[in-house]
Amino acid sequence: MFTIWLEKDVLTPYEMALATAKYLDVSDHQLFAVTRDTFEEVAQRPLKGGLNISKAIGELEYKPMSFEEGLKKTLEL
Incomplete structure (x- = not known):
């Protein structure tokens, strides 16, 4: 089982597409x-x-x- 560590940033594929x-600045009417x-x-x-990334955060900063x-x-233009 995996653990979500950035709970504030847990998004569905739909939410990622909307963002x-x-x-x-394109229409999302077909999503x-x-x-x-x-x-x-x-x-x-x-x-x-x-993924549990606590070790990377703690040990690798x-x-x-x-x-x-x-x-x-x-996507920086």
């Missing part, structure tokens, strides 16, 4: 939320997943950025 559309039941997959997927910061850094 990206907003950042790029819609789905559930895992929307897709037929053989493997069962957890409702929530993530890793400072993760928020999704919004990463979006700006990635």
Whole structure:
């Protein structure tokens, strides 16, 4: 089982798509939320997943950025 460490930054793919559309100032009218039941997959997927990054933060002094910061850094025009 994985642990979510940046709980404030836990986003669904839909929320990430909305944030990206907003950042790029494009319409989000064709985006819609789905559930895992929307897709037929053989493997069962957890409702929530993530990684425990506490060791990287503590021992490597890793400072993760928020999704919004990463979006700006990635899509900076």
